[in-house]
Amino acid sequence: MSTATNPPAESFRLSQLIYDTRYRSITIQVVAFILILAGLFFLGTNIVRNLSELGKDFNFGFLSSRAGYDINQRLIEYSNDSTHGRAALVGILNTLLVAFLGCILATILGVIAGVLRLSKNWIVGRLMTVYVEGFRNIPLLLWIILIFAVMTEATPQPRDFRGDEPEASMIVFDSIAVTNRGIYIPSVQFNNVIGGAESGSLLNWLVLIALVIGSVIAIRKINASATAKQEATGIRPTTWYINLGIFFVPLIAALVLMGAHLNYPELRGFNFAGGTHLRNSLIALWFALSLYTGAFIAEIVRAGIMAVSKGQTEAAFALGLRPNRTMNLVILPQAMRVIIPPLISQYLNLTKNSSLAIAVGYMDVRSTLGGITINQTGRELEGMLLLGLFYLVTSLVISGAMNIYNNSVKLKER
């Protein structure tokens, strides 16, 4: 019978810090931490020394001082007496506006192009390939400048619309004017503004949006109850006229009550007045961003649809589902799982690419906060920091939302 001798008690030697894998990771991290701290300290002292040498301090007080510059496109009240902070807010809203419009148009273009690229039709497939490859392989900046140049140089001036036999005329029943200063479209105005004339028509729009959302919810409720009845009795009650009524009757009633009417653009003096003025800068940026991102989305959609194996379609047909039910119930839910994450990251790219607004003079947040404000106040450090933070927060919010969605549609595996 052998007795097990205890192993000799280990004494800690300094070399274990390097050669023993139990301690090595700690050593590496401590060294890395010290190096990073040293680097940060180096940068920090440099900033302090440079600032004191330039006689500057680090504060955000400039945000509440008078801006003194005009912004040609604004979604909220702003004049050159407003503060720099307000100017930054106007810029942020402009960035979000073009990003929002761009995401919608890019999705539409991308889905159409992606589906058409898979079509059996040879010519259509080739045409879409030309579109996708053309836009993916040429810099976005070139597209923005090109579209802007076309819009300003190939469209008529406002004065061409004048006279008995004008060189140019308005399109779509004399309601839209395409000029080299931008596109004028009719705007909706209200005779009865909720909360008095000075509050603007914001409240009216909010009421309308609330009505639309309310009717959509009601329609979904009705459809759900119809489905329940169908499952219980086998007969689906007819609901389409109720749905139409619920959607349109309150909306039209509200519009009539508010006295909504269209305000058409008219040629007055040397320019058009009335209606909504879409500036060339906005339109060029919007179209270029949408066309460019649309090409990427087309590839994503195509890859997503191709990622669903053919067996799924065949199995659905074997179950007796019709082609459109197959698409809705079998193919799309699986393709969406592949499509959505890269789609969202394209939305993010589009939002970041909207900072190319600088090429056409669109007043986004980079041009107001990161451009004119910095130039006027000389606060590069603070301004760039805020600008970076805005983009960072936006993209973190979007990618956070994407992670939540990803987790909700993830295949539940054991």
Add this chain to the structure above:
Amino acid sequence: MTNTPSFVRTQMLDPKDPPLGEKGALKWMRENLFSGWLNSILTIVSLLVIYLVLSSLLPWMLGGIWNAESLSECREIRDELYGHGREVACWAVIVDRWHQLLFGFYPSELYWRPILALILFGAAIAPILFDSAPRKLLIVTAIMPFAAYWLLWGGTIWGPLVTALGFVIGWAVLTYGAPTLGALGATIGAIVVPLLYWLFVAGPLSGALGSILPIGIEAVPSDRFGGFMLAIVIGVAGIVMSLPLGILLALGRQSDLFIINKCSVIFIEVIRGVPLIVWLFTASLLLNYFLPPGTNFDLMLRVIIMVTLFSSAYIAEVVRGGLAALPRGQYEGADSLGLDYWQSMQLIILPQALKISIPGIVSTFIGLFKDTTLVVFIGLLDPIGLSNAIRADTAWNGIYWELFIFIGLCFFLFCFSMSRYSQWLERKLNTGHR
């Protein structure tokens, strides 16, 4: 059987041709273009679109005027040739200014230097891109960065040579130091010794050598660089440096070491969350705040550094996707063989992970190359900046399609060939996993 009934055929007939509609071009057209009413409409609409575009574009392009001094002269020639009222392209602007679009303000008698650098670059990447290229070209690959720097910027030959010597020193420490210092000591030495050498020895050494043996070619400052040469220099430098950095960041993000992991995550997310243009403005406006007072270095170098950091964050995410896609068994297999971290990464994990991520890496490179156009906003003269300058010239004021078509075509050629290469590589490396 001897007496076959006479109504039975004794010979086979030749097969009949398929009906006209079931063969050749007609069948192809019916199946691919007119297989249903929707397809027929789509076909007709696309034919119409193609006709409209080509009928307005082709006469404009083919009738273009190639020899003129200015836009007004172009228009005079046009009116002489075609009479009034027809628009044609004025390619003369490209003939007149192509050297600017390609080289910027690089001295014209020295154009051979960037061209030679480009040829060298082609020879240097051939062994990396194609297995069939001779292996000896790898020597060119090693020399290439220093040779290209010397050719493009010129000046004394000692600067690049002395810098290259640092790498040789590192390599020497690694190979000859290992028996005496141990593997770990040699690795640390191979990092520290060259760093010290570059910081303290390299400058005076190249100065001294330069004063003893002044060998050099005419120096060209960075602000003379422009056009596609600038785009290619920034793009290639960014691509070459961002790949290793991006792989390191991806490994850091996958690492179990808490501090290294968190630092990589923060770096990647911050860089990716902010648009490149903001980073470029940071490089041009703010970098002076972060450096010791009095230091000032070349704007182009700053841009290259920024572009490298920017695309390395994107590469890191792509490579991370490749690392995550590898089956867990590969990691465990490497561990069970007793390989340490770097060995398992080098021999087992990275070769497979990089293979998976090739499409993503190449599309990041394409994006980087396209993004080099943004440097126009901080005052570097890339092709778009030069096109603005040309359009501001009185001779060519008012021209835009021709310039943009030329620039767009050049970019398209570069980016499209990169994406075709990546597809080819993907097919070649697809050894039948999954």
